[in-house]
Amino acid sequence: MNRIEDVFSSQQAHQYVLRQSNALQRIDLLRKLKSAIQAHEDEIYVALHKDLRKNRFETSVTELFFIYGEIDFAIKNLRHWMAPVRIGKTLSNPFAKNRVYYEPKGVCLIIAPWNYPFQLVMSPLVSAIAAGNCVVVKPSELSPATSKVVSRIILDTFEEEHVACIEGNADTAQHLLQLPFDHIFFTGSTEIGKVVMAAAAKNLTSVTLELGGKSPTIIDREVNLEKAAQKIAWGKLVNTGQTCIAPDYMLIPHERVDEFIGLYIKFATEMYFKSKEEINTEVYGKIINKRNFDRLNQLITDAVEKGARLNWGGKSDDKNQTIYPAVLTQVSKEAAVMKEEIFGPILPILPYTDINEAIAFINEKPKPLALYIFSKNKANIKKIIKSTSVGGTCVNDVLVHIANPKLPFGGANHSGMGSSHGFFGFKDFSHERTVVKQRSIDFNNMIYPPYQAKQWVLKLLKKVM
Numbered sequence: 001m002n003r004i005e006d007v008f009s010s011q012q013a014h015q016y017v018l019r020q021s022n023a024l025q026r027i028d029l030l031r032k033l034k035s036a037i038q039a040h041e042d043e044i045y046v047a048l049h050k051d052l053r054k055n056r057f058e059t060s061v062t063e064l065f066f067i068y069g070e071i072d073f074a075i076k077n078l079r080h081w082m083a084p085v086r087i088g089k090t091l092s093n094p095f096a097k098n099r100v101y102y103e104p105k106g107v108c109l110i111i112a113p114w115n116y117p118f119q120l121v122m123s124p125l126v127s128a129i130a131a132g133n134c135v136v137v138k139p140s141e142l143s144p145a146t147s148k149v150v151s152r153i154i155l156d157t158f159e160e161e162h163v164a165c166i167e168g169n170a171d172t173a174q175h176l177l178q179l180p181f182d183h184i185f186f187t188g189s190t191e192i193g194k195v196v197m198a199a200a201a202k203n204l205t206s207v208t209l210e211l212g213g214k215s216p217t218i219i220d221r222e223v224n225l226e227k228a229a230q231k232i233a234w235g236k237l238v239n240t241g242q243t244c245i246a247p248d249y250m251l252i253p254h255e256r257v258d259e260f261i262g263l264y265i266k267f268a269t270e271m272y273f274k275s276k277e278e279i280n281t282e283v284y285g286k287i288i289n290k291r292n293f294d295r296l297n298q299l300i301t302d303a304v305e306k307g308a309r310l311n312w313g314g315k316s317d318d319k320n321q322t323i324y325p326a327v328l329t330q331v332s333k334e335a336a337v338m339k340e341e342i343f344g345p346i347l348p349i350l351p352y353t354d355i356n357e358a359i360a361f362i363n364e365k366p367k368p369l370a371l372y373i374f375s376k377n378k379a380n381i382k383k384i385i386k387s388t389s390v391g392g393t394c395v396n397d398v399l400v401h402i403a404n405p406k407l408p409f410g411g412a413n414h415s416g417m418g419s420s421h422g423f424f425g426f427k428d429f430s431h432e433r434t435v436v437k438q439r440s441i442d443f444n445n446m447i448y449p450p451y452q453a454k455q456w457v458l459k460l461l462k463k464v465m
Contacts, residue, residue, distance in 0.1 A: 127425030208418030220375030235398030
């Protein structure tokens with residue numbers, strides 16, 4: 001563990017050098033990072049296939065190109081982000097110049113998960129570099145092949161006093177969390193998020209928590225059901241359902257359940273099967289490890305034991321750590337699959353009669369990371385959005401809100417705090433510093449003691465403030 005302390009100490013000293021860095025210097029670092037990623041592309045593809053059996057095309061779209069877009073967007077906009085923001089004057093202080101400066105928080109820790117083990121390391125790293133911070137990166141030990149590539153890329157691009165990669169297990173993460181970092185960016189489960197936040201509180205460290213939860217999908221009566229089913233099948237099954245914003249469960253009018261299931265099976269089969277019975281492992285990934293494989297199988301078993309009907313799929317291939325897409329209906333609220341974030345290719349479908357019933361069901365649960373609404377009814381769309389509280393929402397689509405760097409991405413309470421991507425990621429890794437420059441002429445001494453004969457000042461202030 002001595003290396004951790006050595007790295008942290010060197011970064012604590014180097015942060016003051018980075019505070020002086022300008023936009024051109026940071027842009028140069030981002031370009032170097034992009035070049036290093038490009039040089040290791042083949043290794044990234046191989047590593048993600050080894051860890052998660054990710055298809056090369058899927059890796060390109062969801063991991064590599066995503067990060068190239070983040071880097072390019074930061075390079076294009078960084079000068080503007082770093083510029084001091086002019087703030088208006090007040091009548092009570094009319095001559096001062098007011099500015100907000102975005103300055104680096106200092107030494108930051110990024111703890112990344114295993115499900116998108118490249119993207120979810122590099123995305124916050126781009127923001128942290130853009131904001132001028134020193135960074136310690138802790139990739140997930142559950143995706144070791146990708147972790148090693150990430151480590152090589154960082155080693156090729158940065159001095160350890162600027163950015164360092166610390167590989168290791170949960171004990172390593174615990175050790176890192178004991179250190180007084182200036183900011184922690186954590187992506188992972190809600191339960192571990194609570195551990196991270198508790199550890200950060202001991203050092204009064206600010207946190208960004210990208211968590212998860214049970215992200216619902218509502219299908220309205222006025223909808224193009226075929227298009228909805230295709231989008232939901234992709235959103236649910238990409239990365240084998242191991243996506244924090246995957247549609248977790250479905251709420252649909254009871255009279256359209258059977259039609260939707262038929263369409264869902266049709267599109268899932270077209271996208272991820274060789275035949276009606278055999279999955280295509282060239283495009284359909286594996287479950288990350290035996291523990292999660294067993295957990296998902298148990299979710300199906302538990303649901304069926306509590307009265308659910310397994311309408312389709314759920315076949316389990318222990319040798320290849322693969323679980324076929326599954327559809328559950330008649331699911332009890334007491335089933336574990338309706339209490340835990342699924343994080344796998346299991347789709348519970350719950351019928352409703354009235355849209356208010358669906359809204360009430362969502363609001364009974366902790367705030368989720370995402371909500372998906374499929375409807376042509378503008379009034380219903382507006383009602384659902386205004387009546388619920390979630391991290392982010394897509395109307396007539398799934399997942400795509402995460403791909404726009406102009407939008408903030410983040411959770412709400414149980415599903416996280418803080419935002420990432422683009423300016424919002426830059427801002428989360430920055431301290432907004434207020435600077436007021438007072439002119440030589442001001443009237444502030446009007447409020448200084450002694451207070452006798454100054455009642456007129458209070459009357460004036462009451463009018464102008």
